[in-house]
Amino acid sequence: MIELGSYIKLQRTKQEMTQGELAHGIVSLSYLSKIENLKTEASPEIIQALCTRLGIQIDNSLESTIQEKCKEWYGMLFEVNDKEEITSKFKEIQSLMDSNLTESLLLFEIHKIRYYLILGEFDKALNKINELNEISGTFDNLHLYYWYKFRGNYNSVTAEYNPAMHMYRLAEDKLNRIELEGQEIADTEYAISVTHSKLRNTLEAIDYAKKALDTFMKHYNFVRCAQCHNILGISYRRIKMYDKAIKNFNLALHLGKLNNNKQLIQLTNQNLGHLYSTKGEAKEAIKYFQEVINDEEVHLVERVAAVASLVREYYNVYNFEETKKAIKYGFELLDQFKNIQQYKIFDYVLHTYDYLLREEHTKFENLVIKEFIPFLEKNKDFANVIIYADLLAKHFEKQYKYKDATKYYKVANFAYEQITNI
Amino acid sequence: MKRFIAGLSLGALLVTGFAFAQQNDPVDLSMDREPSVLSIKQPTVFF
Numbered sequence: 348m349i350e351l352g353s354y355i356k357l358q359r360t361k362q363e364m365t366q367g368e369l370a371h372g373i374v375s376l377s378y379l380s381k382i383e384n385l386k387t388e389a390s391p392e393i394i395q396a397l398c399t400r401l402g403i404q405i406d407n408s409l410e411s412t413i414q415e416k417c418k419e420w421y422g423m424l425f426e427v428n429d430k431e432e433i434t435s436k437f438k439e440i441q442s443l444m445d446s447n448l449t450e451s452l453l454l455f456e457i458h459k460i461r462y463y464l465i466l467g468e469f470d471k472a473l474n475k476i477n478e479l480n481e482i483s484g485t486f487d488n489l490h491l492y493y494w495y496k497f498r499g500n501y502n503s504v505t506a507e508y509n510p511a512m513h514m515y516r517l518a519e520d521k522l523n524r525i526e527l528e529g530q531e532i533a534d535t536e537y538a539i540s541v542t543h544s545k546l547r548n549t550l551e552a553i554d555y556a557k558k559a560l561d562t563f564m565k566h567y568n569f570v571r572c573a574q575c576h577n578i579l580g581i582s583y584r585r586i587k588m589y590d591k592a593i594k595n596f597n598l599a600l601h602l603g604k605l606n607n608n609k610q611l612i613q614l615t616n617q618n619l620g621h622l623y624s625t626k627g628e629a630k631e632a633i634k635y636f637q638e639v640i641n642d643e644e645v646h647l648v649e650r651v652a653a654v655a656s657l658v659r660e661y662y663n664v665y666n667f668e669e670t671k672k673a674i675k676y677g678f679e680l681l682d683q684f685k686n687i688q689q690y691k692i693f694d695y696v697l698h699t700y701d702y703l704l705r706e707e708h709t710k711f712e713n714l715v716i717k718e719f720i721p722f723l724e725k726n727k728d729f730a731n732v733i734i735y736a737d738l739l740a741k742h743f744e745k746q747y748k749y750k751d752a753t754k755y756y757k758v759a760n761f762a763y764e765q766i767t768n769i
Numbered sequence: 770m771k772r773f774i775a776g777l778s779l780g781a782l783l784v785t786g787f788a789f790a791q792q793n794d795p796v797d798l799s800m801d802r803e804p805s806v807l808s809i810k811q812p813t814v815f816f
Contacts, residue, residue, distance in 0.1 A: 426808060465807050503806045538806045545803060574804040581801045617802045652802065731800065 351394055353482045354452055356383040358401045358445075360478065369400060385485055398448060405448050416440050417451045417458075424461045425534055437462060453482075453490055460497035464504055472501050492521040496535055503538065506726070508545045515539045530571075533562035537571065540578050547766060552582045573602035573611050577618060584622045592622055613638070613645040617653055624656065629664045633657060640676075648690060651680045655696040659734075662700055674701050692731075695719040699735065708746070715739045720758065732762035 359369050370379040373396045374389070381387040382397075389397075398405050420436045444452055456479060463472035476498060486494055499514030515538055522532060540555035560575035576599035583592035596619045603611035620635035639645060639653035654677040661670040677697045684690055699719060702711035715735055723732045740755035 461807070500806055541803050541806050544801075570808065574808075577804050581803065584801075611804070614802050614804060621801060649802070652800065656800065 351389070351448075352383045352385045353485045354448065355394075355397055355401070356482060357452065357456060358403060359383075361445075362401065364401075369397060373397060373400065402446065403448055404446055407448065409443060409447050410449055410451075413440070413443050413447065413449045413451050416443070417455055421454075421458055424458060424465060425531070430466060433462065433465065453486070454493065457490060457493045457497060461500055464497070464500055469501070469505060476501060488521050488524045492518050492525055492527075495521065496538070499538060499542075503542060503545075506545075508542050512539070512542045512546065515542060529562045530566055530568065533559040533571070536562075537575060537578075540575070544578050544581055547585070549582045549585045552578055556582070569602045569606050570608060570611065573599040573606070573608070573615070576602070577611075577615055580615070580618055580622070584618075584625065589622065589626060593619070596622065609642060609644045610646065610649070613642050613649055613653075617649065617656070620653070620656055620660075624660055629660055632660050636660065647680060647683055651677060651690060651693045654680060655693050658696065658700050662703070667704055670700060671704060674704070691722065692728075695722065699738070703738075703742070708742075711742065712739070724762075727765075729762040729765040733759045733766075736762065 355369075359366070366376050366379050366383075370376050373379075374382070374393055378387070378389075379397075382389045382393075395405060416436070417440060420433070420440055423433050423436060440455065443449075444455060456475070459475050460472050460479075463469070463475060479494070483491075483494060495514045495518035499511045499518060502508070502511035502514060515535065518535055519539065522535070536555045536559040540552050540559060543549075543552035543555060556575045556578040560572055560579070563571040563575060576595040580592045580595035580599065583589070583595060596615050599615040600612060600619075603609075603615060616635045616638045620632045620639070623629075623631035623635065636653045636657040640650050640657065642650070654673055658670055658673045658677060661667075661673055674697050677693065681687065681690065681694055681697070687694060695714070695718065698714055699711065702708075702714060716739065719735055720732060720739075723729075723735065736755045736759035740752045740759065743749070743752035743755065
């Protein structure tokens with residue numbers, strides 16, 4: 348049974364009505380407060396009067412229709428769908444919710460967090476979290492499961508991986524108290540595996556990706572399988588099991604092609620490029636990065652990331668002509684971003700190598716010391732701190748500035764310790 | 770002079786230590802691209 352108090356509070360705040368406005372002539376303000384906070388159960392007459400003022404029907408003849416529509420919409424939030432389709436279905440359900448008292452309301456409100464995240468409206472997702480937080484004490488186990496999971500999703504997309512993992516763990520703890528479909532559980536396992544991968548908990552990432560993959564395979568969900576294979580590929584590369592990594596990336600490529608999913612194909616190519624880069628096979632690495640760059644259907648950000656990798660690769664094999672060309676192309680792509688701040692890292696990478704090649708030592712040192720390394724440290728991107736502190740230290744060594752070189756080898760060493768948790 | 774030599778030695782020690790660590794441990798020096806935790810069909814042409 349729906350908690351009527353929570354429902355009334357939600358509808359009142361949505362309509363931007365004060366407690367006084369709603370209570371006026373029906374109940375006292377303090378009594379309404381008690382109803383909303385589930386401290387008392389109001390009579391059916393009072394509920395009827397409050398709902399009438401809110402413009403809501405208590406008639407539940409549409410309950411099964413609403414439930415069906417919600418189920419369909421929830422499914423859309425987990426599968427690959429057009430944003431327009433999801434939004435149109437959302438609006439349809441919202442108008443039903445606005446005029447009917449339904450048991451589906453709380454779950455619908457919780458799913459809005461995921462909905463806003465998919466649309467990229469992170470502020471709205473956070474507002475929804477804050478709004479629901481006030482009534483989260485009334486959630487049952489099913490509500491709590493999604494509440495924790497979507498808060499984890501919010502932390503994932505805002506790159507706060509430790510809080511994300513905490514939320515996913517809480518959601519996982521609820522799994523044995525509720526009944527859910529296999530693919531829903533697999534989706535949570537997949538989110539946990541991605542988060543472990545971000546936190547560089549390699550063995551755990553493998554464990555959860557395998558669990559999720561097993562379920563997705565049974566449901567022939569090729570896109571999700573390919574995503575799991577990518578996590579496995581990254582993880583096996585990190586523990587230097589290159590053959591297994593390549594096998595997983597190739598499976599991801601195959602499944603991406605079956606589904607004609609360009610984003611997934613090029614994501615895998617980028618990861619394959621990195622694999623060959625870490626193996627020291629520059630020619631192969633360059634081949635994969637070029638594939639990403641040349642695909643105009645793929646997101647601009649992925650192409651810029653590939654250019655940044657390509658710049659590093661060419662520079663490391665002393666092919667300075669190609670490095671210059673790649674830098675120039677990278678700047679051209681960066682110019683197309685409306686909001687450069689979001690992709691600042693690529694701007695730093697391109698400028699770093701640009702100054703190095705032009706032998707503009709002061710500019711190079713100022714950029715890396717005063718801006719780039721602090722930026723990476725702030726974002727806890729220790730892998731890149733190692734790369735650029737090492738690059739800077741080598742530069743100082745060449746200039747016979749051993750004291751400065753030592754300082755930045757130390758910075759690199761510290762970042763290395765952060766990664767390996769020494 | 771003594772300080773210079775000491776500084777140089779420390780530098781050399783750190784360089785060696787760091788290089789050794791790099792050779793013997795699986796340090797991850799690349800930018801991996803994990804897939805998103807969310808799924809959504811993206812527009813075919815981005816810009």
